[in-house]
Amino acid sequence: xxxxxxxxxxxxxxxxxxxxxxxxxxxxxxxxxxxxxxxxxxxxxxxxxxxxxxxxxxxxxxxxxxxxxxxxxxxxxxxxxxxxxxxxxxxxxxxxxxxxxxxxxxxxxxxxxxxxxxxxxxxxxxxxxxxxxxxxxxxxxxxxxxxxxxxxxxxxxxxxxxxxxxxxxxxxxxxxxxxxxxxxxxxxxxxxxxxxxxxxxxxxxxxxxxxxxxxxxxxxxxxxxxxxxxxxxxxxxxxxxxxxxxxxxxxxxxxxxxxxxxxxxxxxxxxxxxxxxxxxxxxxxxxxxxxxxxxxxxxxxxxxxxxxxxxxxxxx
Numbered sequence: 001x002x003x004x005x006x007x008x009x010x011x012x013x014x015x016x017x018x019x020x021x022x023x024x025x026x027x028x029x030x031x032x033x034x035x036x037x038x039x040x041x042x043x044x045x046x047x048x049x050x051x052x053x054x055x056x057x058x059x060x061x062x063x064x065x066x067x068x069x070x071x072x073x074x075x076x077x078x079x080x081x082x083x084x085x086x087x088x089x090x091x092x093x094x095x096x097x098x099x100x101x102x103x104x105x106x107x108x109x110x111x112x113x114x115x116x117x118x119x120x121x122x123x124x125x126x127x128x129x130x131x132x133x134x135x136x137x138x139x140x141x142x143x144x145x146x147x148x149x150x151x152x153x154x155x156x157x158x159x160x161x162x163x164x165x166x167x168x169x170x171x172x173x174x175x176x177x178x179x180x181x182x183x184x185x186x187x188x189x190x191x192x193x194x195x196x197x198x199x200x201x202x203x204x205x206x207x208x209x210x211x212x213x214x215x216x217x218x219x220x221x222x223x224x225x226x227x228x229x230x231x232x233x234x235x236x237x238x239x240x241x242x243x244x245x246x247x248x249x250x251x252x253x254x255x256x257x258x259x260x261x262x263x264x265x266x267x268x269x270x271x272x273x274x275x276x277x278x279x280x281x282x283x284x285x286x287x288x289x290x291x292x293x294x295x296x297x298x299x300x301x302x303x304x305x306x307x308x309x310x311x312x313x314x315x316x
Contacts, residue, residue: 003028003303008088010053011302014062014078016071017095017279021061023295028302033058037074045070047077054086059302064098064117065278066257072098072117076124083125091128091305092121093298095277096225096253100135118142130301132277132294133224133252148311150301152252152275153180153222155292157187159273160220160248167245169193169217173235177223184222184250193219195235215243225253226274229260233267240268253277254291256284264288 005028012033013021025032034050060082062075075092082090099113114136121129122145129143132150140147160168168190172181174197185192193212219239226232226249236247247268254274256264261284264272274280275294285291297314304311 003299004307005030005303006057006306008055008057009059009306010051010056011059011061012049012078012082014060014071014074016063016065016074017061017276019279020095020276020293020295020298023293024061024299024302027295027299035078045073045077047074047081049078049081049085052085053082055088057089057091057306058082058087059091059093059306061093061095063094063096063278065096065253065255068098072120076120079121079124079126089127090125091130091302092126093302094129094131095275095294095298096255097129097131097134097139100139103136103139114139115142128305130298130305132275132297135224148301148305150294150297150314151183152224152277152294153183153187155275155294155297156222156250156252156273157184159290159292160184160188160250165218165220165248167217169212169214169219169244171195171212171214171219171221171235171239173197173221173223173231180224181222184220188220190220195221195238197231197235210238210242214239216245219244219247221247221249221269223249223251225255226251226260226272227255228258229256229263229267232272233263233269236268246270248273250274252294254280254284254289256280261286 010033036048038046064072099117102113129147133152134149170181170185170190171193172178173195181192193214196209232249239247248271249269250273252275272288273290275292
């Protein structure tokens with residue numbers, strides 16, 4: 001598909017997703033803008049934009065994935081540099097929006113980091129945010145600028161549809177994932193089930209029960225993100241113990257920190273399907289992991305935003 005870009009269009013990438021940004025530029029038929037990210041001797045980030053952006057509509061691709069603090073600071077400093085270089089609009093493409101798990105005060109004296117990051121992006125000078133599968137959809141309301149949240153379910157559904165699995169049941173790994181599981185189940189014309197769990201403390205999970213019929217079926221676990229993989233591997237093992245034929249898992253954001261990879265390798269998960277919203281290093285690319293590209297989806301959204309067309313068809 002040929003995209004129509006004006007001569008005001010420019011796209012830049014920082015250090016979190018260079019492969020994804022390059023794929024997006026290739027699909028759009030443009031070149032990535034020239035910039036450099038260096039460090040002062042004490043580790044402070046220094047950014048230099050090496051071409052004029054005056055009057056340009058700039059699209060900046062950067063996830064706030066590991067190391068999250070470094071990538072977030074890179075993003076904020078680049079936005080500030082673009083603003084001071086007289087860019088007309090600064091559109092921030094954040095495939096993975098970090099610090100999103102603290103979206104409310106669950107206990108006394110806790111911060112709301114999702115709101116803090118929204119404030120930082122706006123104060124730095126961002127005019128629009130384009131992201132995919134926020135951990136909590138209400139984070140869109142933390143911004144006073146336009147936010148377009150794309151969804152990864154159609155990409156994951158298309159992959160599993162082409163696999164031709166029979167007797168599918170889509171499983172939500174916790175209560176909060178039921179809506180997401182229902183969306184995938186509707187696309188695959190499959191029933192859903194639920195893993196009833198409790199979380200006595202952060203990153204610690206106990207499976208209590210499984211609601212729904214999973215015996216003899218190909219179970220597909222779906223989540224928005226997998227971090228330490230404790231939830232997803234415990235759920236997979238519990239499903240197999242309760243009689244599932246095979247267990248697949250999928251998510252949009254493969255954070256995969258700590259012991260996640262070893263847990264996945266040792267678990268009952270037959271295949272883990274993820275997207276490239278987070279760029280995985282080589283050591284994490286095990287045989288069980290299949291990566292799907294979100295570049296075509298993001299490119300469609302960028303084209304629609306740049307040419308002032310409706311983005312809503314991408315949500316359907």
